[in-house]
Amino acid sequence: MTLVRSRAETWMDVLLLGGLAGFLGILYLPLLVVGIFSFNSGRYQVLPLKEFSVQWYQNVWRDPAFGEAFGHSILVGVAVSLTATAVGFLGAYALVHSHFPGKTVLSALLVTPIAVPGILLGIALRVYFFRLGWQFSLFSVYLGHLVFSIPLALLLMRSRLRQIPKSLEEAAWDLGAKRWQGMWRVVLPLAFPAVIASLLLTFTFSFDEFIVAYFLTQFEQTLPIKIWANLITGFDPTVNAIGSLIVLSSLTLGAIAQVSLSKFSTRGVSS
Amino acid sequence: MRAALTTPSPSTQPTQPMGNPWWGLLPTCGYLLLFFALPVGYLLSASFRATQGTGLDFAPGWTLEHYREFFSSASNGISYLRSLGIALATVATSTLLAYPLAYALAFVVPKSQQKFLLFCTVAPFWTSFVIRSFAWQLLLAKRGPLNGLLGKIGIGPIEILYTHAATLLGLTAFGTMLIALNLFAVMESIPPNYLDAAADLGARRWQSFWTVIFPLSLPGLGIGALLTFILAFGDYIVPTLLGGGLRTVLAQAMHGAISTSFNVPRAATYAAMMLATILTVSVPVLVLTRSRQEVHS
Numbered sequence: 407m408t409l410v411r412s413r414a415e416t417w418m419d420v421l422l423l424g425g426l427a428g429f430l431g432i433l434y435l436p437l438l439v440v441g442i443f444s445f446n447s448g449r450y451q452v453l454p455l456k457e458f459s460v461q462w463y464q465n466v467w468r469d470p471a472f473g474e475a476f477g478h479s480i481l482v483g484v485a486v487s488l489t490a491t492a493v494g495f496l497g498a499y500a501l502v503h504s505h506f507p508g509k510t511v512l513s514a515l516l517v518t519p520i521a522v523p524g525i526l527l528g529i530a531l532r533v534y535f536f537r538l539g540w541q542f543s544l545f546s547v548y549l550g551h552l553v554f555s556i557p558l559a560l561l562l563m564r565s566r567l568r569q570i571p572k573s574l575e576e577a578a579w580d581l582g583a584k585r586w587q588g589m590w591r592v593v594l595p596l597a598f599p600a601v602i603a604s605l606l607l608t609f610t611f612s613f614d615e616f617i618v619a620y621f622l623t624q625f626e627q628t629l630p631i632k633i634w635a636n637l638i639t640g641f642d643p644t645v646n647a648i649g650s651l652i653v654l655s656s657l658t659l660g661a662i663a664q665v666s667l668s669k670f671s672t673r674g675v676s677s
Numbered sequence: 678m679r680a681a682l683t684t685p686s687p688s689t690q691p692t693q694p695m696g697n698p699w700w701g702l703l704p705t706c707g708y709l710l711l712f713f714a715l716p717v718g719y720l721l722s723a724s725f726r727a728t729q730g731t732g733l734d735f736a737p738g739w740t741l742e743h744y745r746e747f748f749s750s751a752s753n754g755i756s757y758l759r760s761l762g763i764a765l766a767t768v769a770t771s772t773l774l775a776y777p778l779a780y781a782l783a784f785v786v787p788k789s790q791q792k793f794l795l796f797c798t799v800a801p802f803w804t805s806f807v808i809r810s811f812a813w814q815l816l817l818a819k820r821g822p823l824n825g826l827l828g829k830i831g832i833g834p835i836e837i838l839y840t841h842a843a844t845l846l847g848l849t850a851f852g853t854m855l856i857a858l859n860l861f862a863v864m865e866s867i868p869p870n871y872l873d874a875a876a877d878l879g880a881r882r883w884q885s886f887w888t889v890i891f892p893l894s895l896p897g898l899g900i901g902a903l904l905t906f907i908l909a910f911g912d913y914i915v916p917t918l919l920g921g922g923l924r925t926v927l928a929q930a931m932h933g934a935i936s937t938s939f940n941v942p943r944a945a946t947y948a949a950m951m952l953a954t955i956l957t958v959s960v961p962v963l964v965l966t967r968s969r970q971e972v973h974s
Binding site: 494499501504519522537552553645649 | 697698699700701702704705706708709712713715716717719720723732733774777778780781782785786792794796797798799800801802803804805806807808809811812813814815816820821822850853854881882904907908910911912913914918928931932935941944945948951952955959
């Protein structure tokens with residue numbers, strides 16, 4: 407840029423960068439505090455710190471309730487991410503490749519589940535399932551999580567599918583491919599980064615989701631519900647350890663998704 | 678000309694033999710109809726029913742009784758206004774913080790660092806909302822690290838946990854990220870020659886911000902602020918963990934109506950008020966955002 411910066415503007419830059427650093431500091435400080443306390447032997451969350459200890463991590467390992475809740479969350483998360491990504495892919499494909507009256511309105515309506523507060527969705531589904539006489543279980547949590555995961559997957563994949571030139575699929579048709587063959591062997595591989603991003607994002611959303619799951623399960627707790635119960639009924643420092651583990655693994659998954667999403671621009675097929 | 682150039686294809690097959698693949702939307706639409714539209718619709722309809730006994734045992738006929746009750750009870754009104762106030766305050770503070778943040782990310786940081794810093798800003802999105810809120814709880818506690826530090830420098834312990842200020846803090850951290858991301862996306866797409874042109878015409882930095890960047894950033898602000906409003910208005914987790922359970926917000930009142938007495942019509946009335954408010958805010962914001970985008974594209 408040809409901008410010549412005056413002295414005042416250079417100071418402005420320094421101030422802005424300082425603000426950015428400060429904000430990032432504030433975002434990560436609480437997480438850091440959890441990490442520090444997770445290695446603190448004291449039972450109470452107060453300064454000064456006591457000795458270094460890994461006893462809370464050992465607790466996570468020993469307490470079968472945590473392991474069980476973790477397993478439930480993984481199970482629901484994997485099922486939700488696979489289903490939502492498959493359904494979202496089909497929906498995104500249809501939205502990009504077809505024309506029908508009311509398409510704009512429909513695509514706006516399909517996104518609304520994301521804009522409805524979780525507590526409202528949770529209560530609505532609880533009442534609905536109750537009315538239908540269904541049991542509350544991990545399966546109802548799965549059904550509940552799909553409501554916001556499908557639109558999420560659909561949005562992610564629609565923006566990728568729009569970038570893929572239609573001529574590539576048409577070429578496959580010319581060579582005799584059926585519709586599903588073109589989808590499976592041409593479109594899906596080209597949309598691969600978005601598929602990975604969608605799998606990871608919907609998994610994380612489901613894995614971390616609390617309030618919908620809270621209203622839809624009865625005996626089988628998911629991890630956020632277990633943590634919540636622990637927070638509400640008398641604090642146990644084991645939560646610090648499990649919290650740190652979750653933060654670390656979420657950040658790793660986030661980094662992977664970011665890398666795979668950024669392949670949008672590098673491994674592109676833009677015409 | 679074009680016909681001459683095309684190679685003869687296996688001509689029995691036209692290029693587009695497949696028709697509209699609209700059927701791909703069937704699973705999505707079917708699912709959302711069954712597990713979103715119907716449940717929400719049923720819940721809203723319950724707000725017009727009278728209870729008979731408990732749960733879903735409704736008396737025949739329809740009534741406005743629950744709405745009359747909602748508007749005549751002071752505690753309901755206060756919960757509602759608290760939620761609205763917290764949501765508006767969150768949007769306002771987040772917007773003020775998000776602008777310098779997005780500006781720094783888009784125009785000040787070196788390009789080589791931009792991706793990494795952007796990731797650092799987004800990354801907390803990926804960690805559990807419950808854990809992030811609980812982390813704030815730990816930091817702000819009466820005898821926690823923040824007050825320990827404040828005590829050492831003599832400002833003394835402050836009672837911030839279990840107040841609306843703590844709720845606002847927790848929600849603003851999230852809202853700032855959300856708005857800054859949306860602002861960054863629009864700021865980054867501003868062609869650099871717009872700014873060069875402004876500079877050539879003698880605009881100082883703040884002038885080019887107000888006259889070029891700010892007007893172009895409004896669609897991003899609209900979407901980011903709307904998402905933040907919805908999140909802050911409907912959230913249950915932060916007000917409970919950081920705000921405490923005493924001065925209830927709308928989401929907590931809704932939770933109470935279901936889990937303490939399973940009073941479905943009452944919870945449904947709260948839900949209807951929540952949805953009506955979100956709709957009232959969303960429609961004008963989305964219409965304005967859309968019209969602005971059209972003007973500029």
